[in-house]
Amino acid sequence: MLTIRHTRTEGTLIEGSSKGDGVYEIVRLHGFRYFPSIKAIGIARSRDRAAQKGKITGAAAALRAAGYEVETVINEKDRRPFAEAEAERAARADHRSAHYAEGADRAQTNSEHLHAQARQRRDAIPMGQPLMPDHYSYRADRNFRDRTHRMEGKAVAEGERAAYLAGKAEAAENYERYRNHPGTTLRRIAGLETQLRRIHKWMAGKSAGGYKRSLTPEGVAELLREEEETAEQLTYWRTIIAQAEADGFIVYGPSHFTKGDYAQCRGRWYEVLKVNAKSLTVPGGPDIRRVISEAERVYSWNDRMPYDEVTGQMSAARMQELRARKTERPQE
Known part of the structure; x- marks a missing residue:
């Protein structure tokens, strides 16, 4: 039995699947991917969001057509506070930063070691000494030089990898600072205020954003959840701006x-x-x-x-x- 389960807290994940059972090859065509960190199949960026029912339904139908027994469970009420989600995102960014920095250090060490070895090998070749095809040592000399050249190439590649990982580490380290930057936060607040106005119009049966939303019991329940979540996010980000103002940031206006x-x-x-x-x-x-x-x-x-x-x-x-x-x- 396979279960495609969605909650706001955990996102959309498939339960009951194991490596090599053929499930991933089927559902990846419907927007699912494999997450090595938790050894599970699910939909990327589905946490803290409404269920993507089109993907879930499509994956379930494809699995049933392939002979699997599948059930879908969607629980939109199971969600975590927005502040908790933000704290986890910041913690994961710190973890990524440390992971990438460690990888960059290893790659840089490897690069320096390979460069040193290559220099020693080059120094062993007399300056200006050409390859001598007719000499008995020609093949060994050629292989020695080829290995040295490959070693130098690996040293350069490791140096480039170190620089790439160092950039990733810096980006992860700066994640929270950029996300909480007052200018970025003000733009985010403006977007959330616009979204909240749209939700209120949809709940009144009006068009907003160029379309209307369903007012069935299920549709109204979803709008109420979105209203609650949007208001919670506004409160969180306004607190960030209030702290920035207390620290001397000026929110300019007319x-x-x-x-x-x-x-x-x-x-x-x-x-x-x-x-x-x-x-x-x-x-x-x-x-x-x-x-x-x-x-x-x-x-x-x-x-x-x-x-x-x-x-x-x-x-x-x-x-x-x-x-x-x-x-x-x-x-x-």
Whole structure:
């Protein structure tokens, strides 16, 4: 008996399968994959999400057609708190970082060892000594040089592998910092607020996002779950922003700017041409100067700068003062 079980806590997994029984070859065509870490077959990224019923139904039908006895169990009520899920994701990132760093160290050590061996072998060959096809030692000399060349190739490959794994380790190490970055978090909050508004419209029988949702008892139950989960995530991420503000981060908005001020974004200052509800209108174009103003603009069109991308504010008077000070030259 095979059981395809889905819960919000564990995701979608197949129970009752063992290696070599042919199940994986069937269900992989329906979006399932094998997870070596838990030695189980399931659907990737299915934890903390609603069941992907199309994949589950398709896999179950294919298994039954192949002669397997299959049952499907979907329990959407079994879920874990969002904060717990985030903590586990951060812990797994720490584990990945340590794993990749260890692999990078091993690869770097191997690379250095192989390079040292190859140098010793090269040093054993007299400088400028060519291969001598007519000499009795020709075959041994050629094999010696070929092995040395292969050794050097392995040393280079191990060095490249070390660099690759070191990059993976750094990315995993920075996972939580990037995920909790205030700008990223603000954009995530905006998306969740939009989703919550859509859920409320769907529950009222209205169209949102270009379509309507089913209001059958099962459909309403799913919408209520989504509403609860979305509200929980909003609370979590708003707490992250509140802590960032307590640490000195400024959440910029319309109240921080007036026309003529300057806003900083990605290391450059842009003159504010108009203050909007969700963004600032600034001079457009791929200008690479440190300060881009209306009077000195190169391109004719304007761009919008969302507030979650703003990292600084400066008045027009202060900007003029700083630019004047920069252009002053000492008199001789």
